[in-house]
Amino acid sequence: MSVSTNTKSFKVPFWAQILAGLVLGVLLGWLARSQDLSWLVTTLEKIGGTFVGLLKLAVAPLVFFAILVSITNLRKVNNAARLASRTLLWFMITSLIAVTIGLVIGLVTNPGAGTGLTPKDGAKPEHTGSWTDFLTGIVPTDVITPFTELNVLQIVFMAAVAGIAALQLGEKAQPVLTLSESVLELLQKALWWVIRLAPLGTVGLIGNAIATYGWDLIGKYATFTADIYVGCLIVLFGVYPTLLATVARLNPLRFFRGAWPAIQLAFVSRSSVGTMPLTKTVTERLGVPREYASFAVPFGATTKMDGCAAVYPAIAAIFVAQIFDIQLSVGDYLLIAFVSVVGSAATAGLTGATVMLTLTLSTLGLPMEGVGLLLAIDPVLDMIRTATNVAGQALVPVVVSAREGLLDRDAYDSVDGSPVEERHEGPEPVAAAA
Numbered sequence: 001m002s003v004s005t006n007t008k009s010f011k012v013p014f015w016a017q018i019l020a021g022l023v024l025g026v027l028l029g030w031l032a033r034s035q036d037l038s039w040l041v042t043t044l045e046k047i048g049g050t051f052v053g054l055l056k057l058a059v060a061p062l063v064f065f066a067i068l069v070s071i072t073n074l075r076k077v078n079n080a081a082r083l084a085s086r087t088l089l090w091f092m093i094t095s096l097i098a099v100t101i102g103l104v105i106g107l108v109t110n111p112g113a114g115t116g117l118t119p120k121d122g123a124k125p126e127h128t129g130s131w132t133d134f135l136t137g138i139v140p141t142d143v144i145t146p147f148t149e150l151n152v153l154q155i156v157f158m159a160a161v162a163g164i165a166a167l168q169l170g171e172k173a174q175p176v177l178t179l180s181e182s183v184l185e186l187l188q189k190a191l192w193w194v195i196r197l198a199p200l201g202t203v204g205l206i207g208n209a210i211a212t213y214g215w216d217l218i219g220k221y222a223t224f225t226a227d228i229y230v231g232c233l234i235v236l237f238g239v240y241p242t243l244l245a246t247v248a249r250l251n252p253l254r255f256f257r258g259a260w261p262a263i264q265l266a267f268v269s270r271s272s273v274g275t276m277p278l279t280k281t282v283t284e285r286l287g288v289p290r291e292y293a294s295f296a297v298p299f300g301a302t303t304k305m306d307g308c309a310a311v312y313p314a315i316a317a318i319f320v321a322q323i324f325d326i327q328l329s330v331g332d333y334l335l336i337a338f339v340s341v342v343g344s345a346a347t348a349g350l351t352g353a354t355v356m357l358t359l360t361l362s363t364l365g366l367p368m369e370g371v372g373l374l375l376a377i378d379p380v381l382d383m384i385r386t387a388t389n390v391a392g393q394a395l396v397p398v399v400v401s402a403r404e405g406l407l408d409r410d411a412y413d414s415v416d417g418s419p420v421e422e423r424h425e426g427p428e429p430v431a432a433a434a
Contacts, residue, residue: 014198018264021202028203029210041211047204054194055274058187060147063273064159065184066298071163072177076291083400087296090396091304092341094243098235098306098388099340102314103333105231111224111315112322152273156302188277195265195278202268209379221377224319228381231311232388236263240395248402250412258286258415259394266390270382275390276301286415287408288397296400300393305356307385307392310340313360320361320370332364339363 012020025044032040074080138157140146146154166173241252256263262279269275280297284290314336321328339360358371401407 014261017199018202018268021199022206022268025203025206026210029207032207032211041208044204044207044211048201048206048208049204051194051197051201051204052269052271054197055191055269055271056150058191058194059152059271059273060150060155061183062187062191062276063152063155063298063302064147065180065187066276067156067159067302068163068166069177069180069184070295070298071160072166072173072180073291073294075167077289077295079404083292083404084295086400086404087299087396090399091300094235094239094306094392094396095304095310095341096337097239098231098310098392099314099337101234101239102231102311103318103336105227105234106315106318109223109227110318110322111227112319113223152302191274191277194274195269198265198268205268205270205379224315224374225377225380227315228312229384231315232307232384235306235311236388236391240391243395243399248399248407250398250402250407250409254412254415255286255395255398258282258412259391262394263387263391267383267387270379270386272301272305272386272389272393275386279390279394283394283397285411286394286398287411288401289406289408292401292406293397296397297393300396304393304396305385305389307388308382309356311388312381312385313340313357316357316370316374317360317364317366320366320373321364323370323373324367326366328364335363336360 028040028044031037032044074084077083138153140151140154140158143158145151146158166177240255244250244252244255259279259282262275262282265278266272266275272279276297279301280293283293283297288296317332317336318328357374358368361368361370398407398412402409
């Protein structure tokens, strides 16, 4: 017994493994670029690509079963309709705050000025978003294509329809629900094995970014990059703690102590959906009832994007307008806020925010070539955007639970920041509150 205890005490914490992977990735990326080691660049690319590929492999079935089960779990929660509406309301409130911060930063710093970029440097993206495509694209033409093409919005639609139908059928749907819950547990367990590879994936992703783009690219986009990071950090460490302290009357430090494993994984993986099982676990251990967390977290992972759908498109729209010498009016800024609050589901929790950016640019009538200006720098920006997304996806259930009197405040106040991976070793995550 004492031997296993001593062995466990020397276990390297998951956050330390991630940090070590980050440092090693930067060093290897710098080495590969400075010494022109093509084999090392290829190796880093393969490692990072394989990690992201494994995450994406689970995305389609994970989203479907998570949304289906989360909707049916609402039957176990008192005032389910009220909780759902409050969750959506706070999603919109925080998105509006985030997009406002993005607009203010963009207007103050003029990110497109002095870059040396011209409209000729841009290129139209292969796929663009529009309100017509967004609205008509929600309903799939068949049940297979959304899974093969990874159209998350259509998968969410089918899962929501199936979940609502199961609620209407009642006991007749119980065998399907039991199977769905089992499949979801299986997927989450398998995805956790992938998450355990995150330190190695970090080496590949960060190393490949440095080796491919170097510091020159970041220098050319210095103001824009700084704007995105500053905007996201203000939301992450300014807005969220303020809401916790004033609206929920909770200690913000406790929140970050409990949620940090999910935030750091999001930073590395750049996937809200890939981080979703871990986000759900940290949300539960912060005192959010499991039944409510099972609804709010999957819902948030596909629609709640303060980084990708609020801060980023606001600053990016100003950046593109300045490069193309187009003056934006007050109405345009209000339109950016509207698109961010209403259209965030278009990002669908996947790596990158190109769809949301194209939706914003098309709504404003800005040139789509502006997207091409930002694609190269996107991996560097996406890390902080996704970390902000995931923090918000954990924050809103905590705030709503606190305001509705559902939060287990003892669990919240005593969250210990223990390694989250230990909580995944059993068949069920440990819930902080019933």
